[in-house]
Amino acid sequence: MSQEQTTVQDNEGVAEAALALEYAIPPRQRFNPFKWARREPFGALGFALIVIVVFLAVAAPVLNTSPPNEFAVGPPLESPNADNWFGTTARGKDVWSRVLFGGRISLKIGIATVLIGTLGGTLIALLSAYAGGAIDFGVGRLADMLITIPGILLALVLHSSISADLPDLPGLQREELYLVIAISLFFMPGTYRIMRGVVLELREATYVEAAQVIGSSSFRIMWRHVAPNMFGLMIVITSISLPAAILTEASLSFLGLGVPIGGLDAVPSWGADLSGSSRRFFSVAPWLAVFPGLALAITVFGFNIFGDSLRDTLDPRLRGRI
C-alpha cells in the first residue's frame, strides 16, 4: 500500500518536473557574437561591410585623401593611379576623397531619418491607439493618404513647400534638415501602421491580462511585457528602413534636391556626384560614374544583408515578410 503510494507520488513528481521543464523559462543566454556569425554568415558579412564603411567615412582625413572640394589635386580627368586611387574629376578633384567623405552625409542622414521616423511612428501609434475615437481615425486616414504618395514625390512636394523656410541648426544645415524631414516623414506612416496593430494586439494579449491579474504595476507591464515585443520590431523596422533611407537621400541629392553641391562649402554626396555637370564626362571618364555608385551600392548591400539576418534572429515570424 505504502509502496504503491510512493510510486504514484514519484510519478506525479516526474510529471511535474517534466511539465516544469517544458514550461520553464530557459536561462537567459548570453549573446555570443561568434556563434551568431557562424549561424548567420551573411549577417556577419553585412556587419563587416558596415564597420568598414563607417570606418572609411569617419577616418577619411587620414586615409590618403585631400579636402574633398579642393580643385586641382591632380591633373583633370586622370584615370585611377597610385596618387589618385579612384581617378580625378574634370576639375582635378580626387574621387577617392569625395567617395570617402561622401559616406558621411549618407550615414548621417540615414541614421537621423530612421531614428526619427521609427520613434515618431511608434510614438504616434501608441498615442493614437490609446486616444482612440476621432483622433485614432483621423491619424489613420492621414497615414493612408501619405502612403499613397511615393516617397520621392512627397519629398518633391516638401522641397517646393518647406525647403527654403527652414533654419540652419547647429550641425545640421538647412538642406540637411529638409532631407531629414522629407525622408523621415516617408517612413512614419508605415511604421505607424505596423506599430498600431502591435499596440492593439498587445493590449489584448493573454499574458498582459495575466500580468494585470497577478497585480503587476502598469510600469512593470509596459517594461517587461509590452516593450520587449515592440522593441524587437522597432529594430527590425529600423534595419529595413536604413538602406531605403540611404537610397532616398542619394536619389534626392541626385535630383539636385539634397545637400548643396556648388562652391567650397558643398557637401560631397554620392548621389550628387553622379548627377549634374559630372555626367557630361562619364563617357570619357567612367570612374566618375562607377565609384560613387559602387560605394552607395556596397553600403546599402551591407545594411540589407545585416538587417536580413537581424530580422531572422530577432523575429522569426517576419522572415522574408518585410
Added chain:
Amino acid sequence: MTRYIVRRLVAVPFMLLGISFVLFMLLYIRPGSAAFAAIGSVGDADPRAFENFEKRFGLDRPWYEQYGDWLWSALQGSFGERLTPPHDDVMDDIIEVLPNTLEIGLLTIFLSAVFGISVGVLSAVRRNSILDYAFRGITIAGLSIPNFWLAILVIYLPALWWGWTPARQWVVFTDDPIYNLSLAIWPAMTLALASAASMARFVRTSMLEVLYSDYVRTARAKGLRDRRVIWGHVFRNSLIPVITLLGLQLGAVLGGVVIIESLFTVPGLGRLALEGVTDQDYTVVLATIMFFSFVFVIVTLIVDIMYTVVDPRIRY
C-alpha cells in the same frame, strides 16, 4: 462582396479629396512664391509684374477660395493653367504623357513578375542548393543597386565598350510600336531589377511556407507528380501575399519613374512632376502627384478585390 466593393469605391473620392487638400496646403505655404519663380526667371523684377501675375492666376486670393476653385475645375476635368509658359491646361500635358508612363510602369511590373516569380519558385523548390544561394545573393544585390546608378551604367558603359548606347529619344507606341518597345524596354528593365529582386525573395518565403504544409504532403502521398504539386498546390496558395506585393511594388515603380524618365528622356508623368518642382509650378506638381496617388489608390483597390478571386476563403 458587392457591399464591400461599393464601400471601397465610395471611399476613393474621399481619399482623393483628402490627398488633394494635404498637398494643396503643403504647396500653399511654400515660401518661394510661384510668381517670383516664374517672373524672376525671365529676369523682370518689377513689383507690378508680380502683382499682375498673382492676379492673373488668382494667387492673391485666400487659400480656401483658391482650393475651392481648383477643386471645382478639377471635378470638371481641368487642373488649372500652368504658371510657367506656355500656360496651357496641365490636364492636356498629363493626357499627353500619361500613356508613356503607364507603358513603362506596366512593362516593369510584367518583367518583375516574370523574373521575380520564376527565380523565387526555383529558389524555393531547390532550397539550400547552390542555385538557391546564388539567387539569394543576386536578389539582395539587386535590391541594393540604386536605380539611377544602374541607369547611368546602362547608358554609359555599353557606349564605352561597344560604342553603342540605348537611344535616348522617344516615339509614341501608336506611331511605331516596335521602335517604341525597343526604347521603353531599357527604363523598364532598369526599374524592374529591384522589384523583381524583392518579388523573388517574397515568392521564395511564401512558397516555403506552403511547401511543408499538410495538404502538400497529402498531395505527394497520393502520388501526384512533382510538377502538379508545385504548380497546382504550392504555387497557387503562395500567390496571395505575392499579389499584395505586386500592388505595393507599383508604388516603388511610380517613385522610380521620376528619376528614370529624366535619365532616359522619356516624356512621362515623372519627368513632368520633376519639371514642376524645378519651375516651382505648383499646378503641375499638384496635378501630377494627384495622378500618381489616383493610380496607386485604384491599384490597391483592384488588389484587394483580386484577393477574393485567388483565395475563396477571404470574403468581405
